[in-house]
Amino acid sequence: MTDDPISPSMALLPAGLRDLLPPDAEHEARVVGRLMKEFTRHGYERVKPPLIEFEEGLLSGPGRALAKQTFRLMDPISQQMMGVRSDMTLQVARIAATRMPKSPRPLRLSYAGQVLRVKGTQLRPERQFGQVGVELIGGMQVEADAEVVLLAASALAAVGADGVTIDLTVPTLVPTVCRALNLSEAETRCVRDALDRRDTAAVAAIGGPAGDLLVRIMAAGGPAAAAVAALSAVDLPTVAEPDRWRLTEVVKLLTAAAPHLNLTIDPVEQRGFEYQTGLSFTIFARGVTGELGRGGRYRSGGDGEPATGFTLYTDTVLRAIPGPPPPRxxxxxxxxxxxxxxxxxxxxxxxxxxxxxxxxxxxxxxxxxxxxxxxxxxxxxxxxxx
Amino acid sequence: MTDDPISPSMALLPAGLRDLLPPDAEHEARVVGRLMKEFTRHGYERVKPPLIEFEEGLLSGPGRALAKQTFRLMDPISQQMMGVRSDMTLQVARIAATRMPKSPRPLRLSYAGQVLRVKGTQLRPERQFGQVGVELIGGMQVEADAEVVLLAASALAAVGADGVTIDLTVPTLVPTVCRALNLSEAETRCVRDALDRRDTAAVAAIGGPAGDLLVRIMAAGGPAAAAVAALSAVDLPTVAEPDRWRLTEVVKLLTAAAPHLNLTIDPVEQRGFEYQTGLSFTIFARGVTGELGRGGRYRSGGDGEPATGFTLYTDTVLRAIPGPPPPRxxxxxxxxxxxxxxxxxxxxxxxxxxxxxxxxxxxxxxxxxxxxxxxxxxxxxxxxxx
CATH class of the missing domain: 3.40.50 (Rossmann fold)
Structure with a gap:
């Protein structure tokens, strides 16, 4: 580079992209390695999808929700459009469906890698970040839901995360209730907005049995034991019963396995669970802005195998754990x-x-x-x- | 994906891209981890540049050689063009120059990550592959050259690579000799082509002292001890003396530190060393097609700090080592x-x-x-x- 002195702009990186320097890069790699090791210890086997795929595969089905977030590239070989992955969950689901259809179920897969997004958000300005996660494919059992929640907790404990809370939610519950009560689309949207704002008055203003019921569901949120008790007292429509049953059973399993786990329930949360189809969860840590990860039930692959899993976001996890020890x-x-x-x-x-x-x-x-x-x-x- | 059955094309990946499945993905990650650990043990500190950067920084100076290999993306935020990295060495050099200019020299940095290329080559059809390497920035000493060669060898030994050969070369030697003998540009190109084909008759056909000298330099190639002896008997122009001296000294240091290292010298090789400015090397393993890695001297950053380093290619390394042990x-x-x-x-x-x-x-x-x-x-x- 002798004849090309570095211009100030050469030192600039695009917004939301950054260099990790010593000792942070090593620390991040070690933490990812330790999280992955915990997944391996629980029988999850690593897969590694490519950074880019054909747009058609990457952004179809539930991937449509990611289309706006995904960088596109023209493939000079096939002349088709490709996308740079903005999320790895659906890549892993594709692998399970198309590359490992004959592997025994339940299939336990893990992954770690970088994703790119066209734009950052206010909570996550980064446009490149690491995802580390697992998918448990081919099981509807509540034991599967409990296993992935416990695994997220033990992986975070293994890297020294402190004050972790797991917030359970059922993104299908409110839509099911609204349909059972014959709310119109406009009313349902209105409910959704009011619930997203946790605006009790606006929810009550829906009026009738729906308003009353939705206020009671929302009010049930909080620490898991109390929330389960409160929800069990709500007179839910029959079609919503399976959602409540699963939540209740999973809380029982989690409490038995990990009595000291901080577990809360937010029965009306559904933001960011675009492709989830059942029990889901978000992971937080005391004093850390943003979520450490999230997961939940979805349908995987072409024949809609039941699946659950979670993704941890490396950058947020690093903010929730101690720094690296000094090197010798x-x-x-x-x-x-x-x-x-x-x-x-x-x-x-x-x-x-x-x-x-x-x-x-x-x-x-x-x-x-x-x-x-x-x-x-x-x-x-x-x-x-x- | 229930209402979006998987079409056969969803299972297809673009040419040169692939999924790594169990147990290969885990094996690769472990091998990369072990290589990186070896670099850490030798005092190299990890850095992690982003997957994409502004084209201006990524493809200027020596990066120009990579321009054709690099995917471009429009940044919707800055409206500037970005490139997806096709090589990490120059990213690390940028970090050393712009992010760590005050860090003490010699600066020892390591890195591991994925790169993307627009097209594969015959020898390397993959368009995504892993690079794992080090850069030693700010030292002209022959001890620096020897250190990185020994580190490449010990890292490969640590992951169980067998039958490794390190082929030393000096890509500046032939150009220096051609200039000293006042060969025209056309003659130099002709020499280059003939040497690349190892075509003794065509090199001799240059005629005069140049033809004779170049034939003797080419013929000196082979196992290191014999090659150094043969080269020392060649009557080199004075300006080529520093190249010979460095090669000789580095071989001495390598032989003293690692007497069993398979070391060869190819004094006329320069293909693929587009930005190298001195002693370089390629790493092979018995029975494995393609190179495991390559490295050598270059000038880093805006003020042209002397630097050396190497990159290992994960996919080729994996072909040179035993498979993973069965899990328990x-x-x-x-x-x-x-x-x-x-x-x-x-x-x-x-x-x-x-x-x-x-x-x-x-x-x-x-x-x-x-x-x-x-x-x-x-x-x-x-x-x-x-």
Missing amino acids: RILLPHGTPYAEGARLRDEGWQTVAVLEPGADLSAEARRQGCGHLWAGGRIQEIQDRP | RILLPHGTPYAEGARLRDEGWQTVAVLEPGADLSAEARRQGCGHLWAGGRIQEIQDRP
Whole structure:
């Protein structure tokens, strides 16, 4: 680049894109590795879809909800349009349906990768971020719902996330109730808006049995045990019974397996659950803006296999956990035999070699962030001050 | 996707793109992790540039060589063109120059990530592949050249690569010799073509002292010790002396540190070293088509800091190493208490939970690829046949 000096604009990245520097990039990679390891420990097997696919596959069916968020590229080979993935869940569902149709169900798959979005949102200005998640495909059992929630919790615990809350919701509940009560489309939209604002007065203003019922459902939200009790007292239409039953059973399983898990229920939440078809959840951490992840039931692939799963957002997870421990770096003086460095590395040291003779080794160690120096065949601690 | 059955085309991916399935995706991730760990052990710190950048930064200077290989996207926010990275080395060089100009030199950085290319080549039909590498920025010492070669070798050894050969080259040598002998541009191109074909007769046909000298340089190639001896006997123009000196010194350092390393020298190779400015190398493995990686000296950033480094190509590396070990999976019968599964996982098992009662557990274990079953509080081995 000698004849091309860096212009100020060369240092600029497009909005919502950034470089991760030391030690953050390593920290992120380790955290992703640990989350994935937890998924493996629970029998989930990793798949890796490509960064780009044909638009037709990527953005059909439930993928339509992602169309506006997806960068498009022309494929010079096929002359067809391709999309850069903006979400990995549906890629994994495609793999389950088209590449692994004969693999035994339930099929447990995990994934980690980067996604790109055309525009950021206010809560998530990033246009590139990491997704790490699992899909459990081919099981309608409440045990499947409970398994993925517990897995999200144990994975986050494994990376040191503190104050995690899992907020359960059933995005199908309100639409089912509205249909059972014969609300018009306009009324349903009105209910939806009012519920999204958690505006009790506006919900009540729907009037009649619907208004009363929806206010009671909304009011049931809160810590799981109390919410389940409150919901059980609501006189739901029969068609909504399966939704309540599943929620109740899953809470029982979760409470038995993880009595200390912070579990809340928000029975009217459905924003962001565009392709979910049943019990869903959002993960938060105390003091962290935005969600750490979300998941829930959906229909996977062409024949609509029942599936559930979740995605964690790497950037938010990193804000909810402690930073990386300081590295154990040791400076190797110029000419240190290769075998001596190798021995130190095998003992867990990160070795930093001095490339030429004559340096003030203590000063060089401090300059290179090494807390120790290899001197005369011994490990010598570097004092903070010269 | 219930109302959108999968068309055959949904299962199709664009040419050169593919899904990695179990166990390959996990194997790849582990190998990348182990390579990166080896870089960390040698004091290299990870950075992570974004998948896309402004075209102006990504494709200027030495990046111009990549322009044809790079997918372009319009940024709806800035209305500027962006490129999807087709190589990570220059991104890392940009980070060193613009984001870490004050970090102490030599600066040791590592990276791992996916790149996309507009078209594959015959040797590498993939349009998406992984790069894993390091850059050592800010040192002209031969110790720096030796360090990165040794690091490539030790990283590949760490993942079990066998029969690795490192082929050293000096892409600046032939151009320097041609200039010193006052060859015309046409003659130099002719030399280049003949050398690329290793066509001794055509090189000799240049005639005069140039033809003779170039034939002797080409003939010097081969195992490192013999090649260094042969090259030392060649009467090189003085301006080519630094290239020979560096090659000789680096071979000395490599031989001292790793006497069993398979080291060859090809003094006339320069294909694919478009932005290299000095000692470079390509890595091969016995029986594996294509290169495992390549690296060498270049000038980094706006003020042309001396730098060297290398990139390994994940897909080729995977072809040079043993496959993954079989997982230790154990089936947990329906209703196994959560704490029992957790204990097994802590002992290194991958647990696979049965989601409903009533299954034939031995058959289910076989179906789910579990070699063991958790039965009555004991680990029971599953026989291959019922």
